[in-house]
Amino acid sequence: MELYYKSTRGHADHVTASSAILQGLAVDGGLFVPETFPVLDVSIEELAQMDYKQTAYEVMKLFLTDYTEEELKYCIDSAYDEKFDTDVIVPLVKADEAYFIELFHGKTIAFKDMALSILPFLMTTAARKNRIKNEIVILTATSGDTGKAALAGFADVPGTRIAVFYPKNGVSPVQERQMVTQKGDNTFVVGIHGNFDDAQTSVKQMFSDAELKKELDEAGFQFSSANSINIGRLVPQIVYYVFAYAQLVKNGEIEAGEKVNIDVPTGNFGNILAAYYAKRIGLPVAKLICASNKNKVLYDFFSTGVYDRNRDFYVTSSPSMDILISSNLERLIYQIGGCSAENDSKLMESLAKTGKYTITEEMREQLDGFYGNYATEEDTASAIRRLYEKTGYVIDTHTAVAEAIYEKYVAETGDTTKTLIASTASPFKFARSVMTAIEGDPGEMDEFALIDRLSQISGVKEPAAVTELRTAPVRHQNECDRDQMAAVIKNWLGIR
Numbered sequence: 001m002e003l004y005y006k007s008t009r010g011h012a013d014h015v016t017a018s019s020a021i022l023q024g025l026a027v028d029g030g031l032f033v034p035e036t037f038p039v040l041d042v043s044i045e046e047l048a049q050m051d052y053k054q055t056a057y058e059v060m061k062l063f064l065t066d067y068t069e070e071e072l073k074y075c076i077d078s079a080y081d082e083k084f085d086t087d088v089i090v091p092l093v094k095a096d097e098a099y100f101i102e103l104f105h106g107k108t109i110a111f112k113d114m115a116l117s118i119l120p121f122l123m124t125t126a127a128r129k130n131r132i133k134n135e136i137v138i139l140t141a142t143s144g145d146t147g148k149a150a151l152a153g154f155a156d157v158p159g160t161r162i163a164v165f166y167p168k169n170g171v172s173p174v175q176e177r178q179m180v181t182q183k184g185d186n187t188f189v190v191g192i193h194g195n196f197d198d199a200q201t202s203v204k205q206m207f208s209d210a211e212l213k214k215e216l217d218e219a220g221f222q223f224s225s226a227n228s229i230n231i232g233r234l235v236p237q238i239v240y241y242v243f244a245y246a247q248l249v250k251n252g253e254i255e256a257g258e259k260v261n262i263d264v265p266t267g268n269f270g271n272i273l274a275a276y277y278a279k280r281i282g283l284p285v286a287k288l289i290c291a292s293n294k295n296k297v298l299y300d301f302f303s304t305g306v307y308d309r310n311r312d313f314y315v316t317s318s319p320s321m322d323i324l325i326s327s328n329l330e331r332l333i334y335q336i337g338g339c340s341a342e343n344d345s346k347l348m349e350s351l352a353k354t355g356k357y358t359i360t361e362e363m364r365e366q367l368d369g370f371y372g373n374y375a376t377e378e379d380t381a382s383a384i385r386r387l388y389e390k391t392g393y394v395i396d397t398h399t400a401v402a403e404a405i406y407e408k409y410v411a412e413t414g415d416t417t418k419t420l421i422a423s424t425a426s427p428f429k430f431a432r433s434v435m436t437a438i439e440g441d442p443g444e445m446d447e448f449a450l451i452d453r454l455s456q457i458s459g460v461k462e463p464a465a466v467t468e469l470r471t472a473p474v475r476h477q478n479e480c481d482r483d484q485m486a487a488v489i490k491n492w493l494g495i496r
């Protein structure tokens with residue numbers, strides 16, 4: 001059966017999956033959502049026998065129905081190969097009762113690789129299918145990890161160019177170095193004077209700027225997105241929840257059909273939304289645990305029904321979650337609002353105008369599958385230290401937010417349902433914060449000395465992605481204000 005996508009705001013045509021991937025954001029500023037939810041058509045027992053690629057095919061074919069079997073398998077095979085440092089692609093590690101889904105074995109050692117390794121193949125296949133002549137310009141706002149993963153995925157991919165905007169003073173040293181050393185003739189990296197929300201809002205404005213769209217088209221370009229607003233990011237993220245669940249069954253940790261909780265360190269609400277979609281297609285999931293850092297706008301939303309971004313913004317040790325406008329929440333709002341584009345548009349308009357919105361009681365009732373909480377900086381550091389001291393396992397700062405919330409959740413509810421925790425980055429990406437949590441203030445030690453020390457205490461070899469950084473030359477030194485972003489892009493593309 002053919003599955004189509006429509007905009008959460010209702011003023012765009014319904015489109016095929018490949019067209020939604022090409023567009024990124026709908027013309028009315030809404031996000032593409034599937035018109036219905038498909039259902040997994042293989043049994044858990046069968047899934048338990050499958051490797052990552054086979055699982056990916058079974059999940060993705062349900063959502064990307066206008067891709068042929070051959071096309072989809074080509075994309076999957078091209079994405080999940082030696083770029084990953086382990087054959088299983090996604091290892092599952094049990095530590096202190098929870099199961100960590102290690103999503104950081106790709107090229108840039110963060111979970112963004114899971115989707116951004118395949119997105120360039122989905123995108124170029126879509127361009128071919130839809131007979132697109134223009135060069136595709138990927139515009140990306142990043143809180144630190146999407147940027148590098150998108151750059152790595154799209155570097156030197158024919159028919160594409162990629163531009164990344166990151167908050168100049170809002171990412172970790174390793175994250176920044178990863179981006180500014182990026183190779184590839186089609187890559188462009190800019191540090192903006194502002195935070196992630198500034199970058200994301202300006203990028204979204206560029207997408208819905210009809211004048212700019214026309215200028216680009218005349219020059220032979222069109223925009224698309226590598227952010228999780230693109231359905232092509234979301235669909236590949238559903239796969240690892242299904243895979244992790246099947247691994248639990250395979251390893252005899254749970255019975256097929258037994259429900260599990262899924263705990264996700266959350267920023268833009270993309271990763272946890274993928275877990276929600278996994279539940280909607282039939283994965284046995286009890287609670288979805290939404291873990292926030294000190295920027296706890298989502299926690300407040302789950303506890304009050306009011307989404308309010310009018311508040312101080314904090315730079316934390318989990319920078320990829322330093323976000324006050326969680327874009328993908330719109331997809332959930334749409335769903336719990338009875339799939340009403342009118343309802344959704346009203347709330348999003350209110351968000352744009354006043355910075356907040358309030359959902360109805362009926363909508364709130366549909367959130368009972370979610371549990372939200374937040375971790376302070378101290379909670380996060382002590383989660384890293386405690387888990388290390390108890391088990392020897394070292395987690396990064398983002399995963400530590402989820403671990404801290406898992407502890408709070410169990411203490412609060414007594415719920416002992418088996419829990420999967422999305423482990424979203426390698427600790428090597430955030431060595432200073434991680435080592436400070438474990439051993440205290442490292443004083444003068446530089447980033448690479450801390451990385452050496454981390455390797456020593458964890459017994460884990462430094463990932464190749466980090467080794468490369470030790471000698472890679474800086475290739476990008478652009479900076480701009482947020483209101484200059486469109487001009488900077490046009491200049492880069494040689495328009496006017």
Ligand SMILES: *Cc1c(COP(=O)(O)O)cnc(C)c1O
Pocket residue numbers: 110111112144145146228265266267268269270271272320321398399424425
């Ligand atoms: C992006 C990111 C997150 C947040 O994921 P969302 O999909 O934006 O909610 C968490 N941890 C790390 C390491 C990330 O890179």
